[in-house]
Amino acid sequence: MTKTDKTAPHLAAGPTRTVRLAGRDGEEHIFTGYALGVATSRAEQHTHSTRYAAPGDKCSACRWFSVGIYRVFDEPETSDGRPKPRGYVVQTVGESVVPGEQRLARVQETASAYEVLELLTVRRRNAEPFITPQSLRALAQAANLDDGVRDAYVNRAVV
Numbered sequence: 001m002t003k004t005d006k007t008a009p010h011l012a013a014g015p016t017r018t019v020r021l022a023g024r025d026g027e028e029h030i031f032t033g034y035a036l037g038v039a040t041s042r043a044e045q046h047t048h049s050t051r052y053a054a055p056g057d058k059c060s061a062c063r064w065f066s067v068g069i070y071r072v073f074d075e076p077e078t079s080d081g082r083p084k085p086r087g088y089v090v091q092t093v094g095e096s097v098v099p100g101e102q103r104l105a106r107v108q109e110t111a112s113a114y115e116v117l118e119l120l121t122v123r124r125r126n127a128e129p130f131i132t133p134q135s136l137r138a139l140a141q142a143a144n145l146d147d148g149v150r151d152a153y154v155n156r157a158v159v
């Protein structure tokens with residue numbers, strides 16, 4: 001049996017199916033839906049000759065950020081058997097292969113496409129809010145597939 005990495009975003013939008021994502025502390029989120037957009041900063045090549053990047057050193061083969069935006073549906077309730085759209089799921093993962101460092105995953109659901117933008121907006125003290133390049137890329141993919149995300153993406157205040 002193949003072991004799958006449940007923190008890796010599912011690739012490519014497809015037909016509605018059961019999606020399993022690992023959230024905070026490995027808690028599993030299971031829903032019916034499909035991916036609207038996924039992106040990662042993961043790199044193949046390390047930027048250092050040591051085995052792992054030193055603390056504070058930037059190496060996207062050691063530490064990376066992944067994001068996935070999903071459309072989520074209620075289980076079929078109607079006689080036509082088609083699932084009913086419920087909203088969106090956003091998964092963000094700060095990944096690290098450096099021993100002693102932890103994976104930080106978060107899975108959040110919202111009914112609002114505008115809140116998808118908010119969930120992907122990074123707010124730090126004494127800094128302008130921003131959206132990471134990976135999140136913008138996933139949002140652009142999602143905007144192509146979903147009218148609600150497209151409206152929120154085009155009208156976003158944070159660039």
Ligand SMILES: [Zn+2]
Pocket residue numbers: 045046047048051052053059060061062063
């Ligand atoms: Zn590295």
